[in-house]
Amino acid sequence: MWEALKRLYHRMGSPKWFYEISARWLPWFAIPAALCMIVGTVWGLAFAPADYQQGNSFRIIYIHVPAAILAQSAYAMMAIAGAIFLIWRMKMAAWVAASIAPIGASFCFIALMTGAIWGKPTWGTWWVWDARLTSMLLLLFLYFGVMALQKAMDTEDTAAKAGAILSLVGLVNIPIIKYSVEWWNTLHQPATLKLTEESTMAMDMLIPLLIMIVGFYLLFATLIFMRTRNQVLWHERKKNWVKKLIQAQAER
Amino acid sequence: MTRSVPVDPSSRFTTHCDLSAHNVSCERDDRLLFEDLNLSVKKGDLIQLVGPNGAGKTTLLRLMAGLNQDFEGEVRWCDENIQECFQDYARQRLYIGHLSAIKKVLTPLENLRWFVSSWPEVKEDDLWQALEEVTLAGYEDVPCQQLSAGQQRRVALARLLVTPTPLWILDEPFTALDKAGVDWLEGQLAKHVEFGGSVLITSHHALNDIPALRQIELGMHK
Amino acid sequence: MSLVVATIKRDLVIAARNPGEWLNPLMFFLMVLALFPLAVDPDPKFLAKIAAGVVWVAALLATLLSLDALFKADVEDGTLEQWLASGESLYAMALGKVFVHWCISGLPLTLVAPLLALMMNLPEEAYSALFFSLLLGTPILSLLGAVGAALTAGVRSGGLLLSLVILPLYIPILIFGASAVYHAGIEMEYAGQLGFLASFLCIAMTLTPFAVAGALKLNLSR
Numbered sequence A: 001m002w003e004a005l006k007r008l009y010h011r012m013g014s015p016k017w018f019y020e021i022s023a024r025w026l027p028w029f030a031i032p033a034a035l036c037m038i039v040g041t042v043w044g045l046a047f048a049p050a051d052y053q054q055g056n057s058f059r060i061i062y063i064h065v066p067a068a069i070l071a072q073s074a075y076a077m078m079a080i081a082g083a084i085f086l087i088w089r090m091k092m093a094a095w096v097a098a099s100i101a102p103i104g105a106s107f108c109f110i111a112l113m114t115g116a117i118w119g120k121p122t123w124g125t126w127w128v129w130d131a132r133l134t135s136m137l138l139l140l141f142l143y144f145g146v147m148a149l150q151k152a153m154d155t156e157d158t159a160a161k162a163g164a165i166l167s168l169v170g171l172v173n174i175p176i177i178k179y180s181v182e183w184w185n186t187l188h189q190p191a192t193l194k195l196t197e198e199s200t201m202a203m204d205m206l207i208p209l210l211i212m213i214v215g216f217y218l219l220f221a222t223l224i225f226m227r228t229r230n231q232v233l234w235h236e237r238k239k240n241w242v243k244k245l246i247q248a249q250a251e252r
Numbered sequence B: 001m002t003r004s005v006p007v008d009p010s011s012r013f014t015t016h017c018d019l020s021a022h023n024v025s026c027e028r029d030d031r032l033l034f035e036d037l038n039l040s041v042k043k044g045d046l047i048q049l050v051g052p053n054g055a056g057k058t059t060l061l062r063l064m065a066g067l068n069q070d071f072e073g074e075v076r077w078c079d080e081n082i083q084e085c086f087q088d089y090a091r092q093r094l095y096i097g098h099l100s101a102i103k104k105v106l107t108p109l110e111n112l113r114w115f116v117s118s119w120p121e122v123k124e125d126d127l128w129q130a131l132e133e134v135t136l137a138g139y140e141d142v143p144c145q146q147l148s149a150g151q152q153r154r155v156a157l158a159r160l161l162v163t164p165t166p167l168w169i170l171d172e173p174f175t176a177l178d179k180a181g182v183d184w185l186e187g188q189l190a191k192h193v194e195f196g197g198s199v200l201i202t203s204h205h206a207l208n209d210i211p212a213l214r215q216i217e218l219g220m221h222k
Numbered sequence C: 001m002s003l004v005v006a007t008i009k010r011d012l013v014i015a016a017r018n019p020g021e022w023l024n025p026l027m028f029f030l031m032v033l034a035l036f037p038l039a040v041d042p043d044p045k046f047l048a049k050i051a052a053g054v055v056w057v058a059a060l061l062a063t064l065l066s067l068d069a070l071f072k073a074d075v076e077d078g079t080l081e082q083w084l085a086s087g088e089s090l091y092a093m094a095l096g097k098v099f100v101h102w103c104i105s106g107l108p109l110t111l112v113a114p115l116l117a118l119m120m121n122l123p124e125e126a127y128s129a130l131f132f133s134l135l136l137g138t139p140i141l142s143l144l145g146a147v148g149a150a151l152t153a154g155v156r157s158g159g160l161l162l163s164l165v166i167l168p169l170y171i172p173i174l175i176f177g178a179s180a181v182y183h184a185g186i187e188m189e190y191a192g193q194l195g196f197l198a199s200f201l202c203i204a205m206t207l208t209p210f211a212v213a214g215a216l217k218l219n220l221s222r
Helices: A002-012 A015-047 A056-088 A091-123 A131-152 A156-187 A203-235 A240-251 B057-065 B086-092 B108-118 B124-133 B149-157 B179-194 C002-017 C020-039 C044-067 C072-077 C079-086 C090-120 C124-152 C158-185 C191-217
Strands: B019-028 B031-041 B046-050 B072-077 B093-096 B167-171 B198-202 B213-217
Touching: A002 A015, A015 A056, A015 A091, A015 A203, A056 A091, A056 A131, A056 A156, A056 A203, A091 A131, A091 A156, A091 A203, A131 A156, A131 C124, A131 C158, A156 C124, A156 C158, A156 C191, B019 B057, B031 B057, B031 B198, B046 B057, B046 B179, B057 B167, B057 B198, B072 B086, B086 B093, B093 C079, B108 B124, B108 B149, B108 C002, B149 B179, B179 B198, C002 C020, C002 C079, C002 C090, C020 C044, C020 C090, C044 C090, C044 C124, C044 C158, C072 C079, C079 C090, C079 C191, C090 C124, C090 C191, C124 C158, C124 C191, C158 C191
Parallel strands: B046 B198, B046 B213, B093 B167, B167 B198
Antiparallel strands: B019 B031, B019 B072
């Protein structure tokens, strides 16, 4: 078992192997992602019952909640990939981390936008300093910081290392930030209406939501694979196997 | 610059270890600087790295000094990987980069004091004498920003006189020195290897007069 | 350890000779405070209400402003190289540098803030809370800020980038610091907030030096 894991790890370190295997894996993520998202969206928008308090406007959770969950777990994944790069100097991990940053930031942005759109019918304003929205905003700032730092470095290696260090510091801080924001929020009159109360959700509202969450994760994996494949090609552009690949493509 | 070194250097280094690079390869930005390079610096050696700009002289110097771990292969001090005996190694070698680490608002004496703080055995008197030797007598209390580039370089080089290390690693130490300064530094290098020290140096300056000199050419990889 | 102590001493001497280093953040602090009555409302009652938050925001910005220079000079003049060459622990060096930074930014702010809070009509009851929250909070600002300063030390015009990177991390300190002062002002218990700040300080003191040390190594110029 341990040996098999080690072998997998060493293979993962090889860009060429990753490039070849990911081409085969990609459809196994992309197709279920599309299926889940279509089923989840149609079910959630058309068939799930309307909320007794919020009416139809609650249906935005089918995008808002998965996006918010992914934005947070993407940050953790980026930091872990960064740590793997820092500790074992595995370049593939750095490329994965670099692929995650903009995708995670996009999901974060989607969560914020949908939250604001949801806020309009629910609270009557586009923006409320609600604990969830605020910590999502701060998470977006954390993504911005990592991306700005990576862009500012003059070599790819320092960019990757600096991004990894910052995302690790951010990862340690996220729970502290989340906790402080929640604490701060309870101090200043709690929101009259909570955005989500999962525990009280009816089954036929919850199932499409779960399907959407799975779909978002699969979509995320698909995007990461695609971006990382691009990174591999770019970084290995001077290697023979990439040159051969391009030639083969040209001849076809 | 004719005064002798304050301490008799022949008694300085009772033991001297070898610094050696084993099959060292290094690439920067997808460019191979050197591959499977072997190099050893023994007692009495004066080794000058030469080669065109960008050949990797400074990179090799830094990784031999233990400042850069981003390479393949191994660098050993006393037959031990330098990263494993770094504390000991750091006390036995003096590294002066092309950046002199001089703080401009401080005086030469204050700068020198900071430089030698890792060697508590160095006495205050030695610092004054060293500054005198590099012809900075009378400038001890003048902030370095009022000194010329050459004089600032001399402050950095005064460390050669006070730091009791057998191995010197110097990156372009002749920069900004005048004729007298160059002669003085050449004399110091010769004296150091004569008394059983060793020197690893990068320089575009020709060091022909020193018998112990060995040159290593870098930049053969294209 | 001796190099760390020498560096602390040296940096304090430098700060003493360049009074701008510690005076400028104080003046900036004063000016930012003056903006609020001018821009929002000079009514004493209103000012008393926002004083806690405003003083804390101004202190945070003043610290941020002084952070940019924390490692920049050391990277540019080769001091960083000498730290690495010395074999001293970078962890200790990072703590030492942060200590100096706190002495010349956080400490003066902590001492001066209660005086300037007069201008913001801060309620009398809140003065000790302001002092103690700044005393506990400003070292965390320096510690976290040092990570950003080390990451951006080699970047041209890194000041703005530093703010982008560090500001989100400052939020918890701002929340608890300002809240302690605000609660003291309305005669409520604020020991809890100070307790949070104290525990954040402990966490930051143990963890951030690792990140600073790692980030500093990225700044070795090739």
